[in-house]
Amino acid sequence: MKEPETGEAPATAAVLVIGDEILSGRTQDTNTRYIATYLAQIGVDLREARVVPDVEEEIVAAVNALRARYTYLFTTGGIGPTHDDITADSVGRAFGVEVIEDPRAMAMLRERFAEEELNPARRRMARIPRGAELVCNAISKAPGFWIGNVIVMAGVPVIMQSMMDTVGPQLRSGARVEVETVEAGSIPEGSYAMRLEEIAAAHPGVSVGSYPNFSGQGVRNQIVLRSRDVASLASAKAAVRALLAELAGA
Amino acid sequence: MKEPETGEAPATAAVLVIGDEILSGRTQDTNTRYIATYLAQIGVDLREARVVPDVEEEIVAAVNALRARYTYLFTTGGIGPTHDDITADSVGRAFGVEVIEDPRAMAMLRERFAEEELNPARRRMARIPRGAELVCNAISKAPGFWIGNVIVMAGVPVIMQSMMDTVGPQLRSGARVEVETVEAGSIPEGSYAMRLEEIAAAHPGVSVGSYPNFSGQGVRNQIVLRSRDVASLASAKAAVRALLAELAGA
Numbered sequence: 001m002k003e004p005e006t007g008e009a010p011a012t013a014a015v016l017v018i019g020d021e022i023l024s025g026r027t028q029d030t031n032t033r034y035i036a037t038y039l040a041q042i043g044v045d046l047r048e049a050r051v052v053p054d055v056e057e058e059i060v061a062a063v064n065a066l067r068a069r070y071t072y073l074f075t076t077g078g079i080g081p082t083h084d085d086i087t088a089d090s091v092g093r094a095f096g097v098e099v100i101e102d103p104r105a106m107a108m109l110r111e112r113f114a115e116e117e118l119n120p121a122r123r124r125m126a127r128i129p130r131g132a133e134l135v136c137n138a139i140s141k142a143p144g145f146w147i148g149n150v151i152v153m154a155g156v157p158v159i160m161q162s163m164m165d166t167v168g169p170q171l172r173s174g175a176r177v178e179v180e181t182v183e184a185g186s187i188p189e190g191s192y193a194m195r196l197e198e199i200a201a202a203h204p205g206v207s208v209g210s211y212p213n214f215s216g217q218g219v220r221n222q223i224v225l226r227s228r229d230v231a232s233l234a235s236a237k238a239a240v241r242a243l244l245a246e247l248a249g250a
Numbered sequence: 251m252k253e254p255e256t257g258e259a260p261a262t263a264a265v266l267v268i269g270d271e272i273l274s275g276r277t278q279d280t281n282t283r284y285i286a287t288y289l290a291q292i293g294v295d296l297r298e299a300r301v302v303p304d305v306e307e308e309i310v311a312a313v314n315a316l317r318a319r320y321t322y323l324f325t326t327g328g329i330g331p332t333h334d335d336i337t338a339d340s341v342g343r344a345f346g347v348e349v350i351e352d353p354r355a356m357a358m359l360r361e362r363f364a365e366e367e368l369n370p371a372r373r374r375m376a377r378i379p380r381g382a383e384l385v386c387n388a389i390s391k392a393p394g395f396w397i398g399n400v401i402v403m404a405g406v407p408v409i410m411q412s413m414m415d416t417v418g419p420q421l422r423s424g425a426r427v428e429v430e431t432v433e434a435g436s437i438p439e440g441s442y443a444m445r446l447e448e449i450a451a452a453h454p455g456v457s458v459g460s461y462p463n464f465s466g467q468g469v470r471n472q473i474v475l476r477s478r479d480v481a482s483l484a485s486a487k488a489a490v491r492a493l494l495a496e497l498a499g500a
Contacts, residue, residue, distance in 0.1 A: 020459055023296045025286030026429070026474065027461070029279075032301070036275030046273045048308075049301040051282070054459070058298075081440045082460040083447035113440075121443030139464070158464050179276070190331045190363075193371030197333035209270055209304070210332040211277070214389070214408050224276065 010174045010228075011071040013039055015049040016062050018077035018087055019155055022051050031076045031160050038164055043174035043228075044072065054078060059090035067094070067150050072171065077155030079144060081121040088145070091152055092129035102128035105143050112141040137162040175228045180237045184210075184221035187247050195243050196223065203236040205229040260424045260478075261321040263289055265299040266312050268327040268337055269405055272301050281326045281410050288414050293424035293478075294322065304328060309340035317344070317400050322421065327405030329394060331371040338395070341402055342379035352378035355393050362391040387412040425478045430487045434460070434471035437497050445493050446473065453486040455479040 015035050021027040029051065036046045047070060052058040059078075066073045078087030092099035105126035106118075113122055125142040128134065135144035135151065137159050144153040144163045153163040184192065189210050200208035206227040213220045223240050227233040265285050271277040279301065286296045297320060302308040309328075316323045328337030342349035355376035356368075363372055375392040378384065385394035385401065387409050394403040394413045403413040434442065439460050450458035456477040463470045473490050477483040 020457065020476075021461060021474065022283075023286055023299065024427075024429070024476065025283050025288075025290050025296070028283050033272075033275050033278050036273055038275075040275050046275075047303060049273065051299040053297060080460070080462065082443040083450055084459050117440065119440065119444065121447075122440035124443070125440075156462055156464055177274070179274070190367065190369065190372035190375075193332040193374070194369065197371075200333055207270065209334050210330070211271060212330065212406055214406055224271065226270075226274065 008174070011044045011172045012047050012069075013044050013072040013074060014047060014066040014070045016059075016066055016073060016075045017049070017051040017155075018054065018059055018075055018090075019051070020053050020084070023053055030157055031155070034157065034161060035074055035076075035164065038168060039171075040177060040179075042168065042171060043176045044171060045177070054084045054086060056086055056090045056093065059087065060094045063091055063094040063150060067148060071149060073150045075150065075152050076160050079125065079142065079152060079154055081124050081142075085124065087152060088127045088129065091147065091150060094150075095129060095147055097129045097131060097147075099127050099129050101126050102132075102134070104134055108134070108136060108141045108143055135163045135166050137166065177226050177228055178230060178233055180225040180233060182223045182225070182237060182240045182244065184223055184244055185248075186218060186220060187244060188219070189221055192223075192243060192247055196240070199236055199239045199243065202239070203227075203232050205232040206236040208236065208240075258424070261294045261422045262297050262319075263294050263322040263324060264297060264316040264320045266309075266316055266323060266325045267299065267301040267405075268304065268309055268325055268340075269301070270303050270334070273303055280407055281405070284407065284411060285324055285326075285414065288418060289421075290427060292418065292421060293426045294421060295427070304334045304336060306336055306340045306343065309337065310344045313341055313344040313400060317398060321399060323400045325400065325402045326410050329375065329392065329402060329404055331374050331392075335374065337402055338377045338379065341397065341400060344400075345379060345397055347379045347381060347397075349377050349379050351376050352382075352384070354384055358384070358386060358391045358393055385413045385416050387416065427476050427478055428480060428483055430475045430483060432473045432475070432487060432490045432494065434473055434494055435498075436468060436470060437494060438469070439471055442473075442493060442497060446490070449486055449489045449493065452489070453477075453482050455482045456486040458486065458490075 015032050022029045032049045039046050052062050078085045128145050132145035132147035139159050153160045209224045211222050265282050272279045282299045289296050302312050328335045378395050382395035382397035389409050403410045459474045461472050
């Protein structure tokens with residue numbers, strides 16, 4: 001998709017989901033879609049997502065690959081109190097910085113826990129790479145953090161969402177990608193595909209996708225148009241509607 | 251997790267989801283979890299998942315990175331008739347082989363389409379890298395394919411599932427990872443984390459995870475134990491139950 005020629009290139013992002021429970025099939029990841037939707041609304045382009053297991057080398061390698069390529073990297077998972085929560089240590093290693101018990105994070109934990117409850121496991125949640133900013137959350141108090149261009153968040157969806165609310169306003173936002181969906185109904189993809197490609201070629205600033213949906217009523221297709229250029233988007237939408245009207249009448 | 255010392259190492263796998271519609275947040279990916287669950291049942295370890303956009307260079311790079319690392323790579327999406335369906339060409343390029351209109355694939359399409367319906371867009375669905383085996387599906391007829399260790403499937407979940415049924419019996423299966431879930435209820439993670447780590451350390455063949463779940467009733471925790479070694483799994487489970495009983499009684 002060609003970008004409009006005004007201003008700075010849009011910020012880009014990747015999501016890294018850390019967790020054996022996703023790869024085992026036990027849990028359906030919904031964080032990626034939530035972050036994708038959130039970023040789309042503020043004009044940040046999500047370009048890639050990965051899921052890796054709770055293995056330090058895998059996390060370090062993915063963090064370093066993704067933070068080098070995109071404006072932001074958002075991670076979810078692995079910041080709780082148990083031994084399988086190794087995200088802070090892994091991100092520290094990726095950046096080559098020490099991971100310390102952060103006094104600011106300890107202060108947050110003290111809002112929730114009495115001193116005698118702050119055993120080594122819970123104190124683990126205050127382990128933060130040196131130099132990181134904390135990302136507070138209203139729900140569990142245990143913070144995420146932001147180091148370089150990497151934003152480390154919880155895996156529990158409601159806590160991750162609370163953290164997104166904290167970091168969202170600090171992200172470099174841009175012109176939002178506007179979306180138009182045109183229902184093609186039961187008109188088969190194969191009968192509009194060639195002319196849809198022509199419409200896409202004539203509107204280089206618009207991303208044009210066709211998505212079949214197999215429901216109980218048979219296949220229903222949708223054509224989805226996405227662009228930061230509102231005029232070009234409207235022109236492409238009109239062309240798609242005219243094409244479908246012609247095919248429906250044929 | 252230490253593997254049991256009998257026989258061959260388990261087969262490994264990655265999933266590559268190809269599709270702008272996932273990264274835009276428009277569509278919730280469910281294919282990864284389906285494949286994860288399917289593979290777990292036949293003893294293949296899913297080690298990584300990625301989502302990339304409908305961009306050839308991105309697909310080629312991900313295919314080559316993942317097929318080099320794992321026993322199998324499963325891709326979903328991008329094999330329909332529209333211009334944004336570029337998976338076959340991308341995989342062909344990743345393998346350095348020509349992509350041809352495959353006569354076997356054309357024969358499958360002829361089961362569904364009359365000759366006059368087989369326009370260039372629909373014939374696109376018969377474009378297959380030379381040397382690949384076809385993966386038939388009962389629903390749409392348009393095949394996926396299998397080349398080297400890469401299995402290319404549709405993005406529409408019911409079609410992908412039909413393709414998994416075709417390829418599943420041909421995969422190198424192994425001893426299944428058995429799973430035990432122990433409900434910790436409202437006992438806080440922070441109060442069992444240290445002793446859970448001791449249990450994990452005492453059972454090196456067992457993967458031990460703790461997962462909080464924030465529902466309307468507050469936090470409920472689950473401890474999930476996974477192993478191919480049934481005796482070790484049972485021992486770890488007994489230890490976890492004893493620990494939780496002690497804490498509940500405390």
